[in-house]
Every structure is written in C-alpha cells, then in structure tokens.
Amino acid sequence: xxxxxxxxxxxxxxxxxxxVLRRERPSEIALLLGLTRWAVFAVSVGLLVxxxxxLWLVEHVGYDWGDAWIVASLALWVLAGFLGDRGGRxxxxxxxxxxxxxxxxxxPSAELSERxxxxxxxxxxxxxxxxxxxxxxxxxxxxxx
Amino acid sequence: MVALVRPDSWNLPLFLHxxxxxxxxxxxxxxxxxxxxxxxxxxxxxxxxxxLATVALPAWVxxxxxxxxxxxxxxxxxxxxxLGVGYIVGDAGLIVLLAATxxxxxxxxxxxxxxxxxxxxxxxxxxxxxxxxxxxxxxxxPE
Numbered sequence: 001x002x003x004x005x006x007x008x009x010x011x012x013x014x015x016x017x018x019x020v021l022r023r024e025r026p027s028e029i030a031l032l033l034g035l036t037r038w039a040v041f042a043v044s045v046g047l048l049v050x051x052x053x054x055l056w057l058v059e060h061v062g063y064d065w066g067d068a069w070i071v072a073s074l075a076l077w078v079l080a081g082f083l084g085d086r087g088g089r090x091x092x093x094x095x096x097x098x099x100x101x102x103x104x105x106x107x108p109s110a111e112l113s114e115r116x117x118x119x120x121x122x123x124x125x126x127x128x129x130x131x132x133x134x135x136x137x138x139x140x141x142x143x144x145x
Numbered sequence: 146m147v148a149l150v151r152p153d154s155w156n157l158p159l160f161l162h163x164x165x166x167x168x169x170x171x172x173x174x175x176x177x178x179x180x181x182x183x184x185x186x187x188x189x190x191x192x193x194x195x196x197l198a199t200v201a202l203p204a205w206v207x208x209x210x211x212x213x214x215x216x217x218x219x220x221x222x223x224x225x226x227x228l229g230v231g232y233i234v235g236d237a238g239l240i241v242l243l244a245a246t247x248x249x250x251x252x253x254x255x256x257x258x259x260x261x262x263x264x265x266x267x268x269x270x271x272x273x274x275x276x277x278x279x280x281x282x283x284x285x286x287p288e
Contacts, residue, residue, distance in 0.1 A: 003163075004170055004280050012178065019192050023207075028188055035178050074150020133164065139158045143152075143218065 001137060002053055006046025010084075010129040013039035017091075017125060020117060024108040026101035029116065033095035040088055047081055050135075068144035073135050080131040087125035090118065158214040165208030169238075170276050172201035176245065177269035183252070183262045190256065193265050194249030201242055209235050227282040234279035241272045 013036050020032040054077075057063075058070060094115045101109050115121075177249045183189035212235065221228060245268040252261035 001280060003169055003275070007167040008171035008174055011162070011168050011200075012175040015172065015175040015192070015196050020160075023188075031182070031186065031188070032192075037181065038178055114201075136163060136167070137160055140163070141156050 002046050002049030003139070004046070006050055007129075007132050007136065009042030009046055010038070010132055011038045012042065013125070014129060018123075024113065025106055026098040026109065026112060027106045028099035029112065030095055030102050033091060034097060036091065043084060047077070047084075050109075051077055055080050063145065069138045069142045073088045073138045076131050076135050076138070080135065082122045083128035083131065087121050087128060090115070090121035091125070152254055155215065155218045158211045158218060162212040162215050164206050165206075165211060166276070166280065168204035169201060169208050170273070170280070171202060173198055173273045173276060175248050176201060177266060177273055180249075180269055181263055183265075184259065187256050190249065190252045190262055190265075193245065193262075193269075194253050197242065197246040198267075199248050204245065205235075205239060205242055209239075211268075225286070226285045227276065230282040231279050234275045238272055238275065240285040241268050241275075244268055246270070 016032045016036045016039065022031055023029050023032065054073070058065065063070060094112070097109075097112055101107070101112060118136065171198040176196050179193040179196065183193060187228065212231065216228070246266050248261045248264040252258070252265060255261065
C-alpha cells in the first residue's frame, strides 16, 4: 500500500505537471499546481510507509542487510526523496508566483513560463518518479538475494 | 511466501502488472481530483477526460493483460478470494472506466451541464476505492 501511495502519487503529480506545461494563464497554472499538493502528500506518506514497513520486513523475513538489492533500494529511496523534495520546492515557488500573478491581472508572464519549463526542476521531478519505479523493480527481482 | 521464492520467469509479468496497477491508481486519483474541482473549470474537465483516455485506459490494459500473463505462469491452485477480488475489480473496472470516459467527453462537449462532470467524480472516486481494496487483497493475500 505504501508503494501504491508513493508511485500513485507520483503519477498524479506527473499528470498535473504535464498539463501545466501547456498553460499560460497564471490562474490556470495556480489551479493545476494547487492540485499537485494532494500528490505531494500521498508521495510523502508513501515514502514514510515504504521505509518503515520495508525495514520491518527485512528484519521479519530475515533478509541479509548487506544484500545488494536492499542496499541499492535504500540508496535509491534516499535519492528519490531528495530529488522529489528539490523538485517540489521549485514547484511550490512557481505556484506562489502564479497565485500572485493571477491576483494581479492574470496575464501571461515570461518569468512564470520560464520557471515552469526549467529543465533542472523538470529533470528532478521526473527522475524522482523513475527512481521510485527502479525501487519497485528491485523489490520484485531482488538481484543477489 | 510465494512472492519470496518465485522463479525469475515470473518477475517481468509481475513487474508490469504492478506497474500498470500503480499507474491506474494514480490516473484514477488524478481524474477524481480534477473532476471534483471541475464545476467551473473546462480545463479540469478536459484534463479528466484526457487522463482517462490516454493514461487510465492504457494502464488498465497493461494491468489486465500482464495480470493474466502472471497467473498463467504461477498456476495458482484453487480459487482464492484475493484473486477473485482482483478479477472483479479489474473486469468491472473497464466498464466503469469506459462510462467515466464517455461522461468526461460529454462534460467537455456540454460545459453548461453539471451531471457529466459529477458522474466522472463519482465513478472515479468509487473505482479508486475499489482499486485500493483490490491492492490490499492482492498484496496481502488474506485467506
């Protein structure tokens, strides 16, 4: 269930992120980025549940803590959290700018468009999701177990 | 316990099945969120419709086809309840998704009418709950 919250939340965020790239009006951008807050909540809870229950499961089932797939999964979990946090921060700032612009005439803004299409922020957000998919793969294949 | 000792040949179909299910859950949640807020927003109605048509339905196909593929590999004995829940939610889900997609399309065509968007909201929310029940049943495999 934790994995579904994490990855399902990432899909929700992905849907709204793709949709927002096509918009120019600040009010529409603010509306779509506002909806991603639910996705961020789901991803955050998913991250906590997966690490909490994942660590318990390693102990409960009796896996070796030194197994390559467990070490790699933990490293990727940290990476996914880091990338998602950095990308999410950028998105929060963009949403705040969109809300200000929406209240101030709701005219398209070059600065807002630039922020939305910032390749570094987009790369971090998408990479975070791909890393989460890689963790899912490790959980199923368990290489080295 | 089966998940802990399964042969390698089961992994690819299982991975794709879970991936399809995850994307389906996420897409359905996105549709429910967008449709809930779409009363005055044609943008959100269009987003709900296009998410159903381009993300949720393909994810359902991936989930359903690879689910069947996984079952053919595992040859699960008997008729366990968790598998039945998966089949019911999976197969009935296609009807729900198609109905929601049609209502979503109608809501973009007739923006002055509320009921199509409300229908999408209800169908997506009900299906999301059903999917989460199926996820719980299929991952926990209670007797």
